[in-house]
Amino acid sequence: MFEKVLIANRGEIALRIHRACREMGIKTVAVHSTADADAMHVRLANESVCIGPPSATDSYLNIPAIISACEITGADAVHPGYGFLSENAKFADILKAHGITFIGPSGDHIRLMGDKIQAKVTAKSLGIPCVPGSDGAITTDEQAYKVAEETGYPVLVKAAAGGGGRGMKVARSRGELSSALSTARAEAKAAFGDDALYMEKYLGQPRHIEVQVIADSHGNVAHLGERDCSLQRRHQKVLEESPSPALNTAQRAEIGGIVSKAIKGLGYLGVGTIEFLYEDGQFFFIEMNTRLQVEHPITEAVTGIDIVREQIRIAAGMEMSFTQDDVEFSGHAIECRINAEDPKTFAPSPGTIKDFHTPGGLGVRVDSAVYSGYRIPPYYDSLIGKLVVHGRNRNECLMRLRRSLHEFVIDGIKTTIPLFQELVNEPDFINGEYHIHWLEDFLKKNA
Known part of the structure; x- marks a missing residue:
């Protein structure tokens, strides 16, 4: 197992990775821009290294600075999180050349699936249905x-x-x-x-369904069910749930089996997500994401599997801690992406958080790296936290979500919490009857 992992990211995902490492007894190194000197993951990590000014190009995307940070601190592995360098094949190759483990797939697989044309050709050859x-x-x-x-x-x-x-x-x-x-x-x-x-x-009113997969270097492959990511604005996911209200058990098992077989045939290593459009009972491949997804917590909620922990174990050459037969799906989970944005115009809303109170109770999880007094910088993605709610069934999950959104307090900046408070009372959403264009239609109607 690794002794020290450098976290090449920021915000809630950097904190999420730190927590997994801490539970596994692994020391962490936080890298940060000057704008993130007071970030929570920087405060909690065993060591921290400033890698540049606020601009992501000069800091979080600065490969030489990150390699230098690894050498200065003696980090033997790098976890890229999502975004930034997480799907940068060149970065994975450079780390390998320096004898540092990239906690993710090979550079070749990142390169292959990152090219949408080659990814589609590859998917077809592996038996995955395509548009x-x-x-x-x-x-x-x-x-x-x-x-x-x-x-x-x-x-x-x-x-x-x-x-x-x-x-x-x-x-x-x-x-x-x-x-x-x-x-x-x-x-x-x-x-x-x-x-x-x-x-x-072009499909008229499809749903966006993605399947979480995981594979180790010992020939073990498993799928962890699907997530429904159909609530989108400008092709950006806003809310996700698992399992999808649109699928039944047989469909879930069928597409999961197809994906698992394909991943095994690809010789893939680590976690990945196969994304589909789903319409009239048919799945159509869109792309594969060769990294950890923002919405991974809802899969963790319904399976009880720590996906980040498994990522780290697999990268260290260990076997997955479970098999497909061990995977049991329990209840329903929904994730709301809380952004620092005006809920009506979606204009960014950076600034200082005056009060920050998260909801709690059974089945409620908040992944966020902000705190009272923290200043949201204007340089990065507007995501400030993820509200994840789990219930024994979808109805209980919805009731718990309504209560949690009512309890969530973030003062000093505008957030998208009011949008979710509206959505959870919409009949179409309550009934699970929505598609990838539904949210934009809803927003136009209520503009």
Whole structure:
């Protein structure tokens, strides 16, 4: 097992990783920008190293500074969390070259699944169902028109190196497709330095279902069920739940089995998430995330498995502490992403937190690294905490969630708590009848 893990991240996920390490008897190193000198994970870690000014480019994305921090402190492993360098194949390769373990998959697997075109080709070859569309990159408008005629309109143009909805455009006719292609290419080039595009059939009202998988170096593979991430705004997840209200036990077992077999065939190591669109009883592969997900706590709630602990064990060469037969799903869990944003306009709301009181009680978990007096910096993602609620069934979970949102107090800045207080009383949400466009429709209706 590792003696010292450097946490190459910030905020709630850095604290989450620190806690797992602490329970395992592993020392931690916190790296931080000058803006995060008073962050909670910096205060609690065994050691801390300042790696640069506030800009993420000069600090949390500064690979030489992070390598130097590893060498200064003697860290023998790095956990990247999510975001920042978590899916950077070059970073994983450099760590390996320096004899430092990257707590994640190989650089080759990150590179393969990070290219959306190659990921889709690979998924098909492994038996994972995919959305009809182009087999590779779209290089000309004529090629795009041909694919669109074969699949039928509307179509979705996507950036091969994309994520977060950037470089993604819908075309409902041939006339719209030309404009969509040029706009998507420009966005993709600006955001990712790569203007390669591909196309898929656009599904009308699908749900976003993802399956959590885990594999070790001893041939063991398991899936930990699915999460429903359909409540999204501008392709960004807002609320997740597990299990999905849309699936039954047989569907869950079927897609879980398909994914587990594919991961074993890929020779993948560590945790990962296979994401699907789900419509009319069919699953369609979107992408694979080769890292820990923001929403991993709801899977932990319904399985009782510490996913971060398993990540660390697997990276150290150990076997998973369970098999697929050991996985039991219990109850229902929902996660709300609490952001420092205006709940109506979603404009960022940095500033000083005057009062901070989290809800508690049976089945309530809050993952957050903020505290009273903490100043939310304007330089990073607006996520300040995750409210995770677990109940014996979905109805109990909803009642517990309403109560917890009522108890949650964050004063001094605006947050998205009022939005969730509205959502949990909406009939469609209560009945589990929503899709990936539902939230944006709701927001327009209530603007």
